[in-house]
Amino acid sequence: MPNVADTPIVPEDLAAPDATDLGLGSGPPVPPEHRVYFYAPDDWEQFILEWAYSLHSGYVQVKRIGGSGDQGIDIAGFLSPNDFEGEWDCYQAKHYAEALTPATAYAEILKMFGHVAKQHYTMPRKYYFVAPRGAGPTLNRLISHPAEFKTKFLAAIADGTALAKTLDVHDLTAVRKLAATTDFAIFTATQLTELLSDHAQTRYHAFRFGTVLPQRAPVDPPPTDFESSEARYIEELLRVYREATGSVDLNIETLQAHADHLAHFRRQRRAFYSAEALRMYARDSVPPGTFDRLVDHLHDGVIEVAEANYPNGRERLTAVLTQATNVQLDSQRLVEITGPEDRRGVCHHLANMDRMKWVR
Template sequence: MYTPDEWEEFIREWATALAEDYFQIKRLGGAGDKGADIAAFKTDRQFEGPWDCFQAKHYKEPLGYAVAAAEMLKVFTSVIDGAYCLPESYQFLAPRGLSTPFNMMVSKPTTLRNKFLDRLVEGDALVKGLDNVMLGAVQDLAAVTDFAMFRSVEVLDALDTHSRTRWHAARFATALPARADGEIPPEQYMPAEARYLQQLLAVYVERAPDKITTLDSVAGVPKLGRHLQRQRVSFFRAESLKAYSAGAVPPGTFEKLQEDIHAGVVDVAEGDHTDGYARLGQVLAQVGSLDLSRHKLIDVADMDDRKGVCHQLANDDRLTWVEEA
């Protein structure tokens, strides 16, 4: 069972997969949140513009009307106090769902509004602590509000939507979604691969200085030409893994994999070698032997991905194949 904080975080993750293209989603739950656990803003005006409110009610029992009414009241008083404008939707998410009577009420907005208005009277426990001015203002605002804004989200529907987020596999220990085939390197060299190619060129020039001066001349040495093509395949394979990670795993997951690969090969890269070609070869052999099983992405990665990460690191000058004089 989740804690209340974990439930709020689950809802924030869930909201990222909704069809609405939100400008930003903020988790605000806690003291002073004014009834807005998760706020999903539709424009950069945030609380001053259109937004949706997702309310996390983490109880052992189904959410009933008595508890929900107090949260609904908080929305109206917050709007009147100027904390925010009225949300376009206010959606309850509770692990045990809504009680049957409350769920029926939410399904009939006019009935829900009438029930709510019936309790906006002096002496009712719901409005205890409100002065007459605020009570009157709440009555007026609630009377003209379309209570269809109050909705419930069924747990099964929330889980189905959450399954399309980058957090789902990690949170529920499920298999990662299928990964598309890696991108085939384009014939033309791309700006994004400039530095690691420059590093490879240094390796090849060191090996065949009489035959190689540019990347285009590498093809003139068949063995090295094939070697270059394999490295580009690996680099683009790792780039595709990085792009895949943006939709399949939590932020930072790919970067943690990069860090562990760097830690696993950097001592080899900085060791003594006959030349850069030998250094590169030892690093690529080493990366294949690393135990990376704790990384979720390894479930969908292959040897080319591992080698490609080494070239990504070289692209960022975190690994160097030919030592500068």
Template sequence: MSTSERFSAFHAEPLFSELPKPSQTPVTVVAPMMAMPPTLTPKQILVHHSADQWEEFIYEWVSALKEAEYVDVVRMGGANDRGADIAAFLTKGKTDGPWHCFQCKHYGKAIGAATAYPEILKIHSAVTEQKYKVLPERYLFVAPKIGGSFVQLLTKPSALRAGFFEWVAKNAEKLGEEYGEDPLRRALDLASRSDFSRFEAGNLDKILEVHSRTPQHVRRFGTRLPDRPAIPAAPPEHAPKETRYIQQLLNVYHEKWGCSPSSPDEAHAHHRAGPNLRRQREAFYCAEQLRMFARDSVPEGTFESLQSDMYSGVSEVEEDDFPTGYARMKAVLAAARDMQLGSNVLIHYVKPEDRKGICHQLANEDRLTWVQEEL
């Protein structure tokens, strides 16, 4: 067979004839769903805090310890804190009277006795050197991680004292140079007479449980706010805090329907003004309840920021020309209902009535005026 015949014979057979014909239906390749990164728990977030952030967190927790009834809580941390990062006072005498001390430690590893002993010496020295008049009644070591053996040691005050003096003996020369012989002797004399049951370790689970009820918790950990309580009905009697916005409404009803501007009873009895007044009061109290919810659930200023956003959105409408104060009020309330509220943490809890009520809160402060005199 010639070369040309062999070439023709080779091409007479279909190439890859043993393979099945591809399906005519197009194949769609679907990428696996991208997994969301796992949400860090508060404990995991705290591990990544800086030392200063950790101290701030502990300050928030101590300030929320209602059962202790502290007169004041003060951050005393710094290079010369003398063994007290945070002090909580039980009387106006502060550290001259009964007080509690919180020593904040934020290390990559769990703290143990080796970390505690220098602080125990430091607080006794501070008292003998009259930095503080008396030792704190309670002294808590607070850290993201506390070694189990140290926790057990703290349950045995006599063993804690013995371990402390063993540590002093091993480091006597160094401590003498650091404190001076006489100051060290005075501090150790006080320690020998001190009740070591005052030294404790903070329980992080219990700390977080208390902190979860503070307004700072959602900001620090990005957790959900608690459920908003049921909204109470407006009380039948007008309260003193309603005086100004009610007067603004009475001015509206006087201009619109001739009701007396000085008689809420007359407005309530009017067939048009009465239902409107009741609705506006319900909205006002709805916003007041949101204010109280914010006070207890989010950092200070969050609700005021929401009010400012609302004012910024409706003030341009309020400044427009309207034939009556009633028309101005209706236009502002409609604008409040429809406006975007930005990224305030409260926006998921704001109800339509809150928006109207915030307008009446602003009217209560004369930041909004319904019946405007012509200049």
């Protein structure tokens, strides 16, 4: 039964879904549409959060509200910094064994209208019912006919009905007035096939359902001009070449006179940008933090080699780059699309972050 509380909602900020517990995608070959049927309600809400967060770029922020005192909102997508005082969309996640019925919808709509009437939040722009088995035929038909849906809802909260008895006279009057002036076209039901099709385009899908990672595009050559973001690792390479040549003033321009070092430098720059392309791929294709964990894992795999004694920086660099190609990365999902050049490039990313130095 809906229970309209008097306490305004205070949402918990959530910048992005936490993907640390999604696993490595090595589960049994169970189709995604079957897996979601066995989700706990919390897992279902997390799945809906991933879908809403990743696909609706018009949102300023997406928050998961579900839980005790959620006031009828599981996931909220905000279109302005004003949160519930501005324009927003409501996602009502219902993990039921059966398709949603009008009775289920009426109870949730009543709860939402009650909180809007109490000015706990503004009327949502859109209200989505999201359930594994979707809306049943009767509810789907009503959603397709907003005027009839409104009439049926008002009848469901008429005097003497079970829903009407859950509110006092004052609140019931406010809800009826609000419902009568609301366009019921705001209500819709999202079907599972649509959810999964959209979710498959997100950075969470392969991790959650154990599918293959999206194909990675070919790596472009490094830009002709040097970027400020390259400054640290390039300086570390120049220190290697200065040590080898004995020229303390050697720079990128004078490096042109040293064919062997120039060829080496060009290879390292290609490797850096290969790893940079991997980082950008990870930003769009896998959960947040995945690339950072790969970098940390490679760092752990080469640091002992890097801290050994060498006669010069070139030998230290060579030893680290060789070790990087041999580090076991089986626990890192990105290993599927990570090549030797990416691994060597990550070493230069570490140098760029001052986590690796070649000349001691």
